[in-house]
Amino acid sequence: EPEVTQTPSHQVTQMGQEVILRCVPISNHLYFYWYRQILGQKVEFLVSFYNNEISEKSEIFDDQFSVERPDGSNFTLKIRSTKLEDSAMYFCASSGNQDYGYTFGSGTRLTVV
Amino acid sequence: RKEVEQDPGPFNVPEGATVAFNCTYSNSASQSFFWYRQDCRKEPKLLMSVYSSGNEDGRFTAQLNRASQYISLLIRDSKLSDSATYLCVVNAGSARQLTFGSGTQLTVLP
Numbered sequence: 001e002p003e004v005t006q007t008p009s010h011q012v013t014q015m016g017q018e019v020i021l022r023c024v025p026i027s028n029h030l031y032f033y034w035y036r037q038i039l040g041q042k043v044e045f046l047v048s049f050y051n052n053e054i055s056e057k058s059e060i061f062d063d064q065f066s067v068e069r070p071d072g073s074n075f076t077l078k079i080r081s082t083k084l085e086d087s088a089m090y091f092c093a094s095s096g097n098q099d100y101g102y103t104f105g106s107g108t109r110l111t112v113v
Numbered sequence: 114r115k116e117v118e119q120d121p122g123p124f125n126v127p128e129g130a131t132v133a134f135n136c137t138y139s140n141s142a143s144q145s146f147f148w149y150r151q152d153c154r155k156e157p158k159l160l161m162s163v164y165s166s167g168n169e170d171g172r173f174t175a176q177l178n179r180a181s182q183y184i185s186l187l188i189r190d191s192k193l194s195d196s197a198t199y200l201c202v203v204n205a206g207s208a209r210q211l212t213f214g215s216g217t218q219l220t221v222l223p
Contacts, residue, residue, distance in 0.1 A: 031209055043157060043200070043213040056210050091156055101147050101202075102211065104156040 002026040004105035006092050012111045013082055021077045021108045023092030032075045033093040033102065034067065036060070043091070049075065082112045116140060117214035119201050125220045130191045134217045136184040136201030146177055148186045149200040151216065157200055160186075191221045 005024040013019050025032050034046040047057040049067055066078045075094075079086055089109050093102040119136045126132050138146075146163035161168065163175040163184055174187040184201055201214040 033209070035211075042215040043151075045205075045210045045212070048209040050209070058210075089154070101145075101149075101159040101162060104158070106156050109154075 002103070004092055004094055004103050006090075006105035006108050008108060009106065010109045010111070012113060015084055015112055016081050019079050019082055019110065021079075021090050021092075021110070023075045023077070023105055024073050025075055025092065025094030026096070026103055027073070029094035029096045029103075031055075031095045032067075032069070033095075034077045035091045035093060035104075036088040037091065037107075038088045046077075046090075079110075082110075084112050086110060087112045116205070116212045117201055117203055119199075119214040119217050121215060121217060123218040123220060125222055126191055127222050128191055128193060130221075131187065131189050132191055132219060133188075134186045134199050134201075134219075136186075136214055138182050138184070138201075138203045138212075140203070140205060140212075141182060143182075143203040143205065145204040146175075146184055147202040147211075148173075148175055148184075149202055149213075150197040151200055152197050157202075157213075160199070188219075191219075193221050193223060195219060196221045 007022045032049040037043045045058050047061045048055045064080045068076050089107045091107045092105040095102045117138050148160040149157040150160050151157045161170050163177045167176045172189045176185045198216040198218045200216045205212045
């Protein structure tokens with residue numbers, strides 16, 4: 001079964017540092033997403049990406065965040081200057097058809113110290 | 114009012130029991146509806162989409178009531194492996210953003 005791959009599985013970083021979270025979506029999918037889940041809280045939408053540009057973003061996705069699809073397979077989320085409150089599980093997802101749900105990656109646990 | 118509201122539980126049921134989860138959503142323009150399951154510290158996994166006519170997949174039955182903005186999930190003959198958090202998920206009326214409920218925790222006891 002095709003899967004979405006995320007690396008690293010766990011990243012610890014110091015406050016103020018930049019981090020890049022990486023994702024390889026399912027190869028024939030066209031829509032890509034980042035979600036996050038703070039421990040004990042619900043899954044929250046960050047951004048969606050289609051046709052090499054952001055299609056939607058939430059108010060969480062401020063100027064500290066950016067996304068990129070640098071080649072035909074990778075999809076990255078960059079946080080420029082991490083804050084303690086950025087500590088969360090970050091899930092990448094992809095979909096080929098809106099009506100049938102997404103496939104999520106196994107997540108990157110980001111810990112900001 | 115929360116966009117997607119679920120009873121957080123926890124629901125503790127014996128093996129073989131039937132358990133039902135409910136969910137309400139606030140955005141009447143929502144188009145697509147799903148139930149996901151999430152195991153502890155894992156990613157959400159699609160359990161089933163929910164259609165207006167209701168749909169069944171083995172022991173799982175999902176129902177949608179658009180008039181009441183209400184979604185349900187019924188699990189029959191519960192197994193130990195059904196223990197997880199069940200997430201009610203709707204699209205936010207826009208094309209690509211999903212809105213998650215906080216989840217209902219289920220523990221199936223031997």
